[in-house]
Amino acid sequence: MSKVSIVIRCYNEEQHIGRLLSGLIQQTAKDLEIIVVDSGSTDSTVSIASRYPIKLLSIKPEEFSFGRALNLGCEAATGEFIVIVSAHVYPEYQDWLEKLIAPFDDPDIALTYGKQRGNETTKYAEQQIFMTWFPDHKTIVDQTHPFCNNANAAIRRSLWKQIPYDESLTGLEDLDWAKKAIALGYRITYVPEAEIIHVHDETxxxxxxxxxxxxxxxxxxxxxxxxxxxxxxxxxxxxxxxxxxxxxxxxxxxxxxxxxxxxxxxxxxxxxxxxxxxxxxxxxxxxxxxYPRRLSRQNQSSQLDQNRPTIDYSNHSKPLEKI
Structure with missing residues (x-):
């Protein structure tokens, strides 16, 4: 696998950032570069992240936008592929990164995005959204619309140089980027095997x-x-x-x-x-x-997790020194 750069945007994520970084350094893919873009955290986020082998970048809160923080991280990246994850997610399996990057063997693929599920704090309605947006199995072979999600996605760095993220948007910078990539003749694809847990406990x-x-x-x-x-x-x-x-x-x-x-x-x-x-x-x-999830029930058991190594998060507060 070519070198991969992982860009993490964060703000006051002391409850989650350590677990994510622990999950990253347990990946089977080892040739990694981890870039954390902090937008003025006032808690222990930066202190926790600094215990890990990362490159730390900062952006002033008043200058923040989702696209601006991503562009800052992508500019510092040196990998052929840039993986983008939210600070409050963590991978389920040790081969998550390999699965997410694998479709780039096809030169026409510009972006991949993986499955998301909630944890015990996630609202039931949002769990239903995850089930609708990110099904257990790939349902569309050739996706024609630009839906994707930067909580768990990867792009080609060479293409980012042509299409930087729109820094003026209040959100959905991922969909805007995918829309522009499709207009250039590239494709995006969903990778259900690349699963992460997305932690939301919002008011x-x-x-x-x-x-x-x-x-x-x-x-x-x-x-x-x-x-x-x-x-x-x-x-x-x-x-x-x-x-x-x-x-x-x-x-x-x-x-x-x-x-x-x-x-x-x-x-x-x-x-x-x-x-x-x-x-x-x-x-x-x-x-x-x-649109809501259909009023029908199917066997929800997934065959994707058979014989796949899971990640041990029991000691995520004790970071390894190097990847």
Missing amino acids: PKRIYNRYRREAIALKHIYPQEYFYFRDFLRLFITNLISDYFHAWHDRVLISNFFSIPIFRLMQFWGTYQGFTQQGMINIQLKQTFY
């Missing part, structure tokens, strides 16, 4: 703000996109029904009875508030973002 206000800023970005990327009040009502109700259906089958309905509508309300009210323009976009992309 309703933070959920609302996250979806609002992403809607603002989406309308910038697709100026003709629309989201009427009737869309808010329809998608809130249909997703609520879907979540209750699956929670009942999973025997967790009572414990999630109130958290499900709160999450969905914040999600779609934030989305509605983020939109001001009208129009249409690719129906596949709209279905990916908004």
Whole structure:
């Protein structure tokens, strides 16, 4: 494998950054460069990260945007491929990185993105989003829309030089980048074997703000996109029904009875508030973002994890000295 640079954006991630870095140095791929871009953390994030073999970069909070932090990290990277992960994720398996990078054997692949699942703190409704966005098995062989997610993704560094991230966006810089890469004739692909755990434990206000800023970005990327009040009502109700259906089958309905509508309300009210323009976009992309999980049950057991080495996080507070 060619040298890989891993770029991590972080701000006050002392609860998570050590576990992620521990998972990275336990990867079967060893020729790694880890770059941490901190945007003014006031907790122990930088101190914890500095115990590991990383390259630390800083950006002032007032200068931060998702695209700007990524461009700073990508500019410092020397690897042929750049892997982008959020500071509050961690890989499940030791071969996660190998799986994520493998599709680049095809020179037409510009970007890969992997599966995401939550942990015990993740809201049930968001678990359903992960199941919809990142299925256990690859369902689309030739993806024609630019959906991807920079919590667990990889790109070609040579292509980033042609297409730097848009620093003006309030979010979805990953989708914007993928859209431009596809326009140049490249392809993106989903890699379900490259699984990470994405830790979210947000307040309703933070959920609302996250979806609002992403809607603002989406309308910038697709100026003709629309989201009427009737869309808010329809998608809130249909997703609520879907979540209750699956929670009942999973025997967790009572414990999630109130958290499900709160999450969905914040999600779609934030989305509605983020939109001001009208129009249409690719129906596949709209279905990916908004439509609920189907009211049908399939065997959820995955064959992907058989005979794969898992990562030991029991001593993640004790970093190794080198990769």
